[in-house]
Amino acid sequence: ELLRDAPASALLELPLLHTTSRPQAWPSWAQHNQLDPGALKFGQGFEHLYYLLEAAVAGLGVAIAPQPLVAEDVKAGRLVAPWGFSQTPAQLALWLPKRAADGRARQLAQWLKNELRQAD
Structure with missing residues (x-):
């Protein structure tokens, strides 16, 4: 709510929560804005x-996350996306052990693709 009508520069005053796996997310977002x-x-x-998003819901700071993974929380009002979402070169990937390279793994991958397409 605090950021709903604020310019992107308002983030410079707030603690930015982040995941250790994507340290470049906020710097990339900043450059884009x-x-x-x-x-x-x-x-x-x-x-x-998951922990990042729960911390944001609890009011510990501002989070950055992929749209498909937060769409339901935004829709439910648990989170807000005051400036919408930006395209990035980041990709979601499904990694499977070689022994799992059977039909079930392909079915799972296809199901995930379909779910993500529907979320757009």
Whole structure:
């Protein structure tokens, strides 16, 4: 709510929550929005996106996350996306052990693709 009508530069005053697996997410977002990445104030880092999002819901800071993974929370009003979502070169990947390379793995991959397409 705090950021709903604010300019992107309002983030420079807030703790930015982040995942340790994507340290470039906030700097990339800042550059995309004509902000100096060096001016960002990083808050707590999390190993898992789930914990990051729960911290944001709890009011511990501002999070950045892929749209397909937060769409339901935004729709339910648990999270807000004050500036919408931006395209990035980041990709979601499904990694499977070689022994799982059977028909079930392909079915899972196809199901995930279909689900993500429907989320757009």
